[in-house]
Amino acid sequence: MRSQQERFALAKVVAANPAMLRVKPAASLFMTRYMRQFPIRRFGRNLILHSHLPPLTGAAYARFVDHHLVGRRPGPSHAQVGLTNACPQNCEYCYNKSRSGRPMDTATILRVIDDLRDAGVAWLGFTGGEPLLNRDIVDVTAHASSTMAVKLFTTGVGLTAQMAADLAAAGLFSVAVSLDHWEEARHDASRRYEGAFDAAMEAISILRRVPGIHVSVSSVLSRQMIRNGDVNRLISFLESLGVDEAWLSEVKPSVEDFWDEELVITEDDRRALCRLQDHHNRSVRGRGRMEGMTINYLGHFEGAENFGCNAGCKMVYIDAFGEVSPCVFLPLSFGNVRERALGEILAEMREHFPGENRCFINKNYRLLGSGKYGELPLDRPQAIAALDQVKFGPQSEFNRRLKGAGS
Ligand SMILES: C[S@@+](CC[C@H](N)C(=O)[O-])C[C@H]1O[C@@H](n2cnc3c(N)ncnc32)[C@H](O)[C@@H]1O
Numbered sequence: 263m264r265s266q267q268e269r270f271a272l273a274k275v276v277a278a279n280p281a282m283l284r285v286k287p288a289a290s291l292f293m294t295r296y297m298r299q300f301p302i303r304r305f306g307r308n309l310i311l312h313s314h315l316p317p318l319t320g321a322a323y324a325r326f327v328d329h330h331l332v333g334r335r336p337g338p339s340h341a342q343v344g345l346t347n348a349c350p351q352n353c354e355y356c357y358n359k360s361r362s363g364r365p366m367d368t369a370t371i372l373r374v375i376d377d378l379r380d381a382g383v384a385w386l387g388f389t390g391g392e393p394l395l396n397r398d399i400v401d402v403t404a405h406a407s408s409t410m411a412v413k414l415f416t417t418g419v420g421l422t423a424q425m426a427a428d429l430a431a432a433g434l435f436s437v438a439v440s441l442d443h444w445e446e447a448r449h450d451a452s453r454r455y456e457g458a459f460d461a462a463m464e465a466i467s468i469l470r471r472v473p474g475i476h477v478s479v480s481s482v483l484s485r486q487m488i489r490n491g492d493v494n495r496l497i498s499f500l501e502s503l504g505v506d507e508a509w510l511s512e513v514k515p516s517v518e519d520f521w522d523e524e525l526v527i528t529e530d531d532r533r534a535l536c537r538l539q540d541h542h543n544r545s546v547r548g549r550g551r552m553e554g555m556t557i558n559y560l561g562h563f564e565g566a567e568n569f570g571c572n573a574g575c576k577m578v579y580i581d582a583f584g585e586v587s588p589c590v591f592l593p594l595s596f597g598n599v600r601e602r603a604l605g606e607i608l609a610e611m612r613e614h615f616p617g618e619n620r621c622f623i624n625k626n627y628r629l630l631g632s633g634k635y636g637e638l639p640l641d642r643p644q645a646i647a648a649l650d651q652v653k654f655g656p657q658s659e660f661n662r663r664l665k666g667a668g669s
Protein backbone atom coordinates (compact mmCIF):
# COMPACT_ATOMS: atom_id res chain seq x y z
CA MET A 263 0.00 0.00 0.00
CA ARG A 264 1.29 3.44 -0.84
CA SER A 265 1.40 6.10 1.86
CA GLN A 266 -0.65 9.26 1.35
CA GLN A 267 2.57 11.11 0.53
CA GLU A 268 3.45 8.59 -2.17
CA ARG A 269 -0.03 8.74 -3.70
CA PHE A 270 0.31 12.52 -3.81
CA ALA A 271 3.71 12.11 -5.52
CA LEU A 272 2.21 9.78 -8.15
CA ALA A 273 -0.61 12.24 -8.81
CA LYS A 274 2.04 14.93 -9.37
CA VAL A 275 3.80 12.66 -11.86
CA VAL A 276 0.61 12.26 -13.89
CA ALA A 277 -0.12 16.02 -13.65
CA ALA A 278 3.40 16.75 -14.95
CA ASN A 279 3.01 14.20 -17.76
CA PRO A 280 -0.53 14.41 -19.14
CA ALA A 281 0.75 12.40 -22.14
CA MET A 282 0.80 9.38 -19.80
CA LEU A 283 -2.95 9.20 -20.26
CA ARG A 284 -2.32 8.37 -23.94
CA VAL A 285 0.01 5.44 -23.21
CA LYS A 286 -1.43 2.05 -24.24
CA PRO A 287 -3.32 0.68 -21.20
CA ALA A 288 -1.21 -2.52 -21.04
CA ALA A 289 2.03 -0.49 -20.99
CA SER A 290 0.57 2.08 -18.62
CA LEU A 291 -0.39 -0.68 -16.17
CA PHE A 292 3.13 -2.08 -16.47
CA MET A 293 4.65 1.34 -15.63
CA THR A 294 2.36 1.78 -12.62
CA ARG A 295 3.29 -1.66 -11.27
CA TYR A 296 6.97 -1.03 -11.98
CA MET A 297 6.91 2.29 -10.12
CA ARG A 298 5.24 0.67 -7.12
CA GLN A 299 8.41 -1.28 -6.49
CA PHE A 300 10.43 1.78 -5.53
CA PRO A 301 10.11 4.62 -3.06
CA ILE A 302 9.72 8.01 -4.78
CA ARG A 303 12.11 10.71 -3.53
CA ARG A 304 11.93 14.46 -3.72
CA PHE A 305 14.95 16.61 -4.71
CA GLY A 306 13.94 20.23 -4.94
CA ARG A 307 11.26 20.20 -7.62
CA ASN A 308 12.34 16.77 -8.91
CA LEU A 309 10.60 13.52 -7.99
CA ILE A 310 12.99 10.62 -8.56
CA LEU A 311 12.13 6.93 -8.80
CA HIS A 312 15.71 5.86 -9.37
CA SER A 313 18.77 7.03 -11.25
CA HIS A 314 18.17 4.95 -14.39
CA LEU A 315 15.05 6.93 -15.32
CA PRO A 316 14.82 10.73 -15.64
CA PRO A 317 13.20 12.62 -12.73
CA LEU A 318 9.49 11.92 -13.08
CA THR A 319 8.34 15.54 -13.03
CA GLY A 320 10.94 16.96 -15.42
CA ALA A 321 11.10 17.75 -19.13
CA ALA A 322 13.30 14.70 -19.88
CA TYR A 323 10.73 12.27 -18.49
CA ALA A 324 8.01 14.06 -20.45
CA ARG A 325 10.10 13.42 -23.61
CA PHE A 326 10.55 9.77 -22.59
CA VAL A 327 6.76 9.39 -22.23
CA ASP A 328 6.04 11.24 -25.44
CA HIS A 329 8.67 9.60 -27.70
CA HIS A 330 8.90 6.11 -26.29
CA LEU A 331 5.70 5.28 -24.40
CA VAL A 332 3.14 7.16 -26.50
CA GLY A 333 4.94 7.57 -29.86
CA ARG A 334 6.68 4.15 -29.61
CA ARG A 335 9.41 5.66 -31.74
CA PRO A 336 12.42 3.52 -32.64
CA GLY A 337 15.75 4.79 -31.38
CA PRO A 338 17.43 5.01 -28.00
CA SER A 339 15.88 6.44 -24.84
CA HIS A 340 19.13 5.95 -22.92
CA ALA A 341 22.77 6.66 -23.86
CA GLN A 342 26.17 6.84 -22.27
CA VAL A 343 29.01 9.00 -23.53
CA GLY A 344 32.67 8.64 -22.57
CA LEU A 345 34.06 12.09 -21.72
CA THR A 346 37.64 10.77 -21.64
CA ASN A 347 39.30 7.38 -21.50
CA ALA A 348 42.01 8.65 -19.13
CA CYS A 349 41.66 7.17 -15.68
CA PRO A 350 43.78 7.05 -12.52
CA GLN A 351 42.39 3.62 -11.64
CA ASN A 352 42.87 0.30 -13.37
CA CYS A 353 39.99 -2.00 -12.49
CA GLU A 354 40.32 -5.65 -13.30
CA TYR A 355 36.84 -5.74 -14.85
CA CYS A 356 36.81 -2.37 -16.67
CA TYR A 357 34.75 -2.59 -19.85
CA ASN A 358 36.89 0.09 -21.50
CA LYS A 359 40.16 -1.77 -21.16
CA SER A 360 40.55 -2.73 -24.79
CA ARG A 361 39.34 0.56 -26.27
CA SER A 362 41.78 3.10 -27.75
CA GLY A 363 41.96 5.79 -30.43
CA ARG A 364 41.84 9.57 -30.87
CA PRO A 365 39.74 11.21 -28.13
CA MET A 366 36.67 13.24 -29.16
CA ASP A 367 37.13 16.98 -28.62
CA THR A 368 34.47 19.04 -26.86
CA ALA A 369 32.84 20.23 -30.10
CA THR A 370 32.40 16.61 -31.20
CA ILE A 371 30.99 15.60 -27.80
CA LEU A 372 28.45 18.46 -27.98
CA ARG A 373 27.44 17.44 -31.51
CA VAL A 374 27.01 13.83 -30.39
CA ILE A 375 24.82 15.00 -27.49
CA ASP A 376 22.62 17.00 -29.88
CA ASP A 377 22.33 14.00 -32.20
CA LEU A 378 21.39 11.74 -29.28
CA ARG A 379 18.73 14.24 -28.19
CA ASP A 380 17.34 14.31 -31.74
CA ALA A 381 17.30 10.50 -31.78
CA GLY A 382 15.06 10.54 -28.68
CA VAL A 383 17.52 10.09 -25.81
CA ALA A 384 16.03 11.27 -22.50
CA TRP A 385 18.58 9.79 -20.06
CA LEU A 386 22.30 10.41 -20.57
CA GLY A 387 25.15 8.92 -18.55
CA PHE A 388 28.60 10.50 -18.50
CA THR A 389 31.25 7.86 -18.11
CA GLY A 390 34.88 7.27 -19.00
CA GLY A 391 37.67 6.83 -17.99
CA GLU A 392 37.26 9.30 -15.22
CA PRO A 393 34.85 11.94 -16.58
CA LEU A 394 35.97 14.54 -14.02
CA LEU A 395 39.27 14.67 -15.92
CA ASN A 396 37.45 16.32 -18.83
CA ARG A 397 38.01 20.02 -18.19
CA ASP A 398 34.80 20.99 -19.99
CA ILE A 399 32.55 18.66 -18.00
CA VAL A 400 30.52 21.48 -16.43
CA ASP A 401 29.77 23.15 -19.79
CA VAL A 402 28.99 19.79 -21.39
CA THR A 403 26.65 18.97 -18.51
CA ALA A 404 24.86 22.31 -18.85
CA HIS A 405 24.44 21.74 -22.58
CA ALA A 406 22.96 18.26 -22.15
CA SER A 407 20.84 18.97 -19.08
CA SER A 408 18.60 21.44 -20.86
CA THR A 409 16.81 18.53 -22.56
CA MET A 410 18.07 15.31 -20.97
CA ALA A 411 18.47 13.89 -17.48
CA VAL A 412 22.23 13.63 -16.92
CA LYS A 413 23.87 11.17 -14.56
CA LEU A 414 27.61 11.08 -13.82
CA PHE A 415 29.64 7.94 -13.06
CA THR A 416 32.85 8.69 -11.15
CA THR A 417 35.56 7.20 -9.00
CA GLY A 418 35.32 10.40 -6.95
CA VAL A 419 39.05 11.02 -7.43
CA GLY A 420 39.67 14.78 -7.66
CA LEU A 421 36.10 15.88 -6.89
CA THR A 422 36.03 19.19 -4.99
CA ALA A 423 33.08 20.89 -3.29
CA GLN A 424 33.25 23.66 -5.91
CA MET A 425 33.11 21.15 -8.80
CA ALA A 426 30.15 19.39 -7.21
CA ALA A 427 28.30 22.68 -6.77
CA ASP A 428 29.10 23.70 -10.37
CA LEU A 429 27.83 20.37 -11.71
CA ALA A 430 24.62 20.71 -9.70
CA ALA A 431 24.15 24.27 -10.98
CA ALA A 432 24.71 22.95 -14.51
CA GLY A 433 21.71 20.66 -14.02
CA LEU A 434 23.27 17.27 -13.17
CA PHE A 435 20.52 15.20 -11.56
CA SER A 436 22.40 12.18 -10.22
CA VAL A 437 25.93 11.00 -9.43
CA ALA A 438 27.13 7.44 -8.91
CA VAL A 439 30.37 7.07 -6.99
CA SER A 440 32.02 3.68 -7.49
CA LEU A 441 32.51 1.64 -4.33
CA ASP A 442 32.75 -2.13 -4.56
CA HIS A 443 33.48 -3.17 -0.98
CA TRP A 444 33.11 -1.97 2.59
CA GLU A 445 36.72 -2.90 3.31
CA GLU A 446 39.20 -0.29 2.16
CA ALA A 447 41.80 -2.87 1.12
CA ARG A 448 39.28 -4.86 -0.95
CA HIS A 449 38.02 -1.80 -2.85
CA ASP A 450 41.56 -0.51 -3.46
CA ALA A 451 42.60 -3.96 -4.69
CA SER A 452 39.73 -4.33 -7.15
CA ARG A 453 40.52 -0.86 -8.49
CA ARG A 454 44.28 -1.44 -8.35
CA TYR A 455 44.65 2.04 -6.89
CA GLU A 456 45.77 2.92 -3.39
CA GLY A 457 43.43 5.53 -1.95
CA ALA A 458 40.44 4.57 -4.13
CA PHE A 459 38.28 3.90 -1.06
CA ASP A 460 39.21 7.18 0.66
CA ALA A 461 38.56 9.15 -2.52
CA ALA A 462 35.13 7.56 -2.92
CA MET A 463 34.20 8.24 0.72
CA GLU A 464 35.36 11.86 0.44
CA ALA A 465 33.36 12.35 -2.78
CA ILE A 466 30.21 10.90 -1.19
CA SER A 467 30.59 13.20 1.76
CA ILE A 468 31.02 16.24 -0.54
CA LEU A 469 28.05 15.28 -2.73
CA ARG A 470 25.71 14.68 0.19
CA ARG A 471 26.15 18.32 1.14
CA VAL A 472 25.11 19.61 -2.30
CA PRO A 473 21.39 20.41 -2.33
CA GLY A 474 19.35 18.91 -5.15
CA ILE A 475 21.79 16.17 -6.25
CA HIS A 476 20.71 12.54 -6.06
CA VAL A 477 23.68 10.57 -4.72
CA SER A 478 24.17 6.91 -5.46
CA VAL A 479 26.95 4.41 -5.07
CA SER A 480 27.75 2.14 -8.00
CA SER A 481 28.85 -1.27 -6.75
CA VAL A 482 30.08 -4.07 -8.99
CA LEU A 483 29.34 -7.44 -7.40
CA SER A 484 31.20 -10.67 -7.96
CA ARG A 485 29.10 -13.83 -8.25
CA GLN A 486 30.69 -14.95 -5.00
CA MET A 487 29.45 -11.85 -3.14
CA ILE A 488 25.92 -12.58 -4.33
CA ARG A 489 26.11 -16.21 -3.25
CA ASN A 490 27.89 -15.91 0.10
CA GLY A 491 25.71 -13.11 1.45
CA ASP A 492 28.42 -10.40 1.36
CA VAL A 493 26.03 -8.30 -0.68
CA ASN A 494 23.81 -7.94 2.43
CA ARG A 495 26.73 -6.59 4.39
CA LEU A 496 27.62 -4.23 1.54
CA ILE A 497 24.05 -2.90 1.46
CA SER A 498 24.06 -2.23 5.22
CA PHE A 499 27.34 -0.40 4.81
CA LEU A 500 26.08 1.70 1.88
CA GLU A 501 22.92 2.57 3.80
CA SER A 502 25.05 3.76 6.73
CA LEU A 503 26.68 6.28 4.37
CA GLY A 504 23.37 8.07 3.94
CA VAL A 505 23.32 7.78 0.14
CA ASP A 506 20.03 7.86 -1.78
CA GLU A 507 20.58 4.77 -3.90
CA ALA A 508 22.71 1.66 -4.27
CA TRP A 509 23.16 1.12 -8.01
CA LEU A 510 24.15 -2.53 -8.20
CA SER A 511 25.42 -4.60 -11.09
CA GLU A 512 27.07 -7.97 -11.25
CA VAL A 513 30.46 -7.89 -12.93
CA LYS A 514 29.72 -8.25 -16.64
CA PRO A 515 31.98 -10.47 -18.76
CA SER A 516 33.08 -7.59 -20.98
CA VAL A 517 36.79 -8.42 -20.72
CA GLU A 518 38.78 -11.61 -21.15
CA ASP A 519 39.59 -12.16 -17.47
CA PHE A 520 35.85 -12.66 -16.84
CA TRP A 521 35.05 -15.05 -19.71
CA ASP A 522 34.60 -17.84 -17.26
CA GLU A 523 31.38 -19.70 -16.56
CA GLU A 524 32.29 -19.77 -12.87
CA LEU A 525 32.33 -15.96 -12.71
CA VAL A 526 29.18 -15.14 -14.68
CA ILE A 527 25.90 -15.01 -12.76
CA THR A 528 23.05 -17.41 -13.45
CA GLU A 529 19.35 -16.59 -13.71
CA ASP A 530 18.99 -17.88 -10.13
CA ASP A 531 21.62 -15.38 -8.92
CA ARG A 532 19.79 -12.58 -10.74
CA ARG A 533 16.49 -13.55 -9.20
CA ALA A 534 18.04 -13.74 -5.74
CA LEU A 535 19.28 -10.16 -6.08
CA CYS A 536 15.89 -9.02 -7.39
CA ARG A 537 14.23 -10.55 -4.33
CA LEU A 538 16.72 -8.81 -2.08
CA GLN A 539 15.96 -5.51 -3.81
CA ASP A 540 12.20 -5.98 -3.54
CA HIS A 541 12.40 -6.88 0.13
CA HIS A 542 14.64 -3.93 0.91
CA ASN A 543 12.67 -1.37 -1.11
CA ARG A 544 9.39 -2.55 0.38
CA SER A 545 10.78 -1.96 3.84
CA VAL A 546 12.00 1.53 2.84
CA ARG A 547 8.56 2.37 1.42
CA GLY A 548 6.98 1.00 4.59
CA ARG A 549 8.76 3.71 6.55
CA GLY A 550 6.39 6.04 4.72
CA ARG A 551 8.53 9.18 4.69
CA MET A 552 10.54 8.51 1.56
CA GLU A 553 13.64 7.99 3.65
CA GLY A 554 16.24 5.25 3.50
CA MET A 555 18.30 4.06 0.58
CA THR A 556 16.72 2.68 -2.61
CA ILE A 557 18.25 -0.41 -4.17
CA ASN A 558 18.38 -0.25 -7.95
CA TYR A 559 19.86 -3.43 -9.41
CA LEU A 560 20.55 -3.34 -13.14
CA GLY A 561 19.51 -6.99 -13.46
CA HIS A 562 16.06 -6.06 -12.14
CA PHE A 563 15.60 -3.36 -14.81
CA GLU A 564 16.89 -5.60 -17.62
CA GLY A 565 15.12 -8.78 -16.46
CA ALA A 566 12.41 -10.57 -18.46
CA GLU A 567 9.72 -9.35 -16.05
CA ASN A 568 10.68 -5.69 -16.60
CA PHE A 569 12.35 -3.85 -19.50
CA GLY A 570 14.70 -6.57 -20.74
CA CYS A 571 18.02 -5.99 -22.49
CA ASN A 572 18.02 -2.65 -24.27
CA ALA A 573 21.46 -2.92 -25.88
CA GLY A 574 21.53 -1.49 -29.38
CA CYS A 575 17.84 -0.61 -29.52
CA LYS A 576 16.95 1.60 -26.54
CA MET A 577 20.52 1.94 -25.20
CA VAL A 578 23.68 3.12 -26.95
CA TYR A 579 27.26 3.87 -25.89
CA ILE A 580 29.57 6.36 -27.58
CA ASP A 581 33.01 5.82 -26.13
CA ALA A 582 35.57 8.59 -25.60
CA PHE A 583 36.99 7.92 -29.08
CA GLY A 584 33.63 8.25 -30.84
CA GLU A 585 33.06 4.53 -31.42
CA VAL A 586 29.39 3.56 -31.21
CA SER A 587 28.49 0.37 -29.28
CA PRO A 588 25.13 -1.13 -28.31
CA CYS A 589 25.89 -0.61 -24.60
CA VAL A 590 28.90 0.03 -22.37
CA PHE A 591 29.38 -3.69 -21.70
CA LEU A 592 29.48 -4.83 -25.35
CA PRO A 593 32.96 -4.63 -26.89
CA LEU A 594 31.86 -4.14 -30.48
CA SER A 595 31.56 -1.05 -32.63
CA PHE A 596 29.16 -0.09 -35.42
CA GLY A 597 31.31 2.83 -36.53
CA ASN A 598 32.72 6.17 -35.47
CA VAL A 599 30.74 9.40 -35.13
CA ARG A 600 33.49 11.23 -37.04
CA GLU A 601 33.03 9.00 -40.07
CA ARG A 602 29.30 8.34 -40.28
CA ALA A 603 26.15 10.15 -39.21
CA LEU A 604 25.07 8.92 -35.79
CA GLY A 605 21.46 8.43 -36.96
CA GLU A 606 22.67 6.08 -39.69
CA ILE A 607 24.79 4.07 -37.24
CA LEU A 608 21.88 3.78 -34.80
CA ALA A 609 19.52 2.57 -37.54
CA GLU A 610 21.95 -0.11 -38.64
CA MET A 611 22.60 -1.23 -35.07
CA ARG A 612 18.86 -1.58 -34.42
CA GLU A 613 18.58 -4.02 -37.31
CA HIS A 614 20.93 -6.33 -35.42
CA PHE A 615 19.49 -5.73 -31.94
CA PRO A 616 15.77 -6.44 -31.73
CA GLY A 617 15.95 -6.47 -27.90
CA GLU A 618 15.35 -9.51 -25.73
CA ASN A 619 14.47 -10.56 -22.24
CA ARG A 620 17.95 -11.06 -20.78
CA CYS A 621 21.37 -9.40 -20.72
CA PHE A 622 23.12 -9.82 -24.07
CA ILE A 623 26.69 -9.97 -22.77
CA ASN A 624 25.92 -12.41 -19.93
CA LYS A 625 24.38 -14.73 -22.51
CA ASN A 626 26.75 -14.26 -25.47
CA TYR A 627 30.20 -13.50 -24.07
CA ARG A 628 31.53 -16.88 -25.28
CA LEU A 629 30.82 -15.94 -28.87
CA LEU A 630 32.59 -12.58 -28.61
CA GLY A 631 35.50 -14.18 -26.83
CA SER A 632 35.86 -17.09 -29.21
CA GLY A 633 38.70 -15.37 -31.07
CA LYS A 634 36.93 -16.15 -34.36
CA TYR A 635 36.06 -12.55 -35.12
CA GLY A 636 39.23 -10.61 -34.24
CA GLU A 637 40.54 -8.39 -31.46
CA LEU A 638 38.12 -6.58 -29.18
CA PRO A 639 36.39 -4.29 -29.61
CA LEU A 640 35.16 -5.93 -32.81
CA ASP A 641 34.85 -3.50 -35.71
CA ARG A 642 31.66 -3.20 -37.76
CA PRO A 643 32.15 -6.11 -40.22
CA GLN A 644 33.40 -8.37 -37.42
CA ALA A 645 30.53 -7.35 -35.15
CA ILE A 646 27.97 -8.06 -37.85
CA ALA A 647 29.54 -11.46 -38.59
CA ALA A 648 29.44 -12.37 -34.89
CA LEU A 649 25.86 -11.11 -34.49
CA ASP A 650 24.72 -13.27 -37.39
CA GLN A 651 25.44 -16.24 -35.10
CA VAL A 652 23.34 -14.89 -32.22
CA LYS A 653 19.84 -16.18 -31.59
CA PHE A 654 17.77 -13.58 -29.83
CA GLY A 655 15.18 -14.83 -27.34
CA PRO A 656 11.68 -13.56 -26.52
CA GLN A 657 10.90 -9.94 -25.65
CA SER A 658 10.62 -8.55 -22.11
CA GLU A 659 7.28 -7.98 -20.43
CA PHE A 660 7.49 -4.23 -21.07
CA ASN A 661 8.22 -4.66 -24.79
CA ARG A 662 5.48 -7.25 -25.19
CA ARG A 663 2.99 -4.86 -23.66
CA LEU A 664 4.23 -1.83 -25.55
CA LYS A 665 4.46 -3.61 -28.88
CA GLY A 666 1.08 -5.20 -28.48
CA ALA A 667 1.68 -8.91 -27.90
CA GLY A 668 0.92 -8.76 -24.13
CA SER A 669 -2.37 -8.17 -22.42
C1 LIG B 1 33.68 2.58 -16.63
S1 LIG B 1 33.32 3.37 -15.14
C2 LIG B 1 33.63 5.08 -15.57
C3 LIG B 1 33.49 6.02 -14.40
C4 LIG B 1 34.57 5.93 -13.35
N1 LIG B 1 35.86 5.69 -13.88
C5 LIG B 1 34.21 4.88 -12.32
O1 LIG B 1 34.83 3.83 -12.30
O2 LIG B 1 33.28 5.14 -11.55
C6 LIG B 1 31.52 3.36 -14.99
C7 LIG B 1 30.97 2.29 -14.06
O3 LIG B 1 31.00 1.03 -14.72
C8 LIG B 1 31.41 0.04 -13.79
N2 LIG B 1 32.00 -1.07 -14.56
C9 LIG B 1 33.11 -1.08 -15.30
N3 LIG B 1 33.33 -2.28 -15.87
C10 LIG B 1 32.30 -3.07 -15.49
C11 LIG B 1 31.95 -4.44 -15.73
N4 LIG B 1 32.71 -5.24 -16.49
N5 LIG B 1 30.82 -4.92 -15.16
C12 LIG B 1 30.03 -4.13 -14.39
N6 LIG B 1 30.31 -2.83 -14.13
C13 LIG B 1 31.44 -2.30 -14.65
C14 LIG B 1 32.39 0.79 -12.90
O4 LIG B 1 32.57 0.15 -11.66
C15 LIG B 1 31.71 2.12 -12.75
O5 LIG B 1 30.80 2.13 -11.67
Ligand code: SF4
Pocket residue numbers: 349350351352353356357358390391392417453
Ligand atom coordinates in the same frame (compact mmCIF):
# COMPACT_ATOMS: atom_id res chain seq x y z
S1 SF4 C 1 37.88 3.56 -12.53
FE1 SF4 C 1 36.21 3.31 -14.05
S2 SF4 C 1 37.14 3.78 -16.05
FE2 SF4 C 1 38.82 3.57 -14.55
S3 SF4 C 1 39.51 1.52 -14.81
FE3 SF4 C 1 37.95 1.47 -13.19
S4 SF4 C 1 35.92 1.12 -14.18
FE4 SF4 C 1 37.44 1.66 -15.76
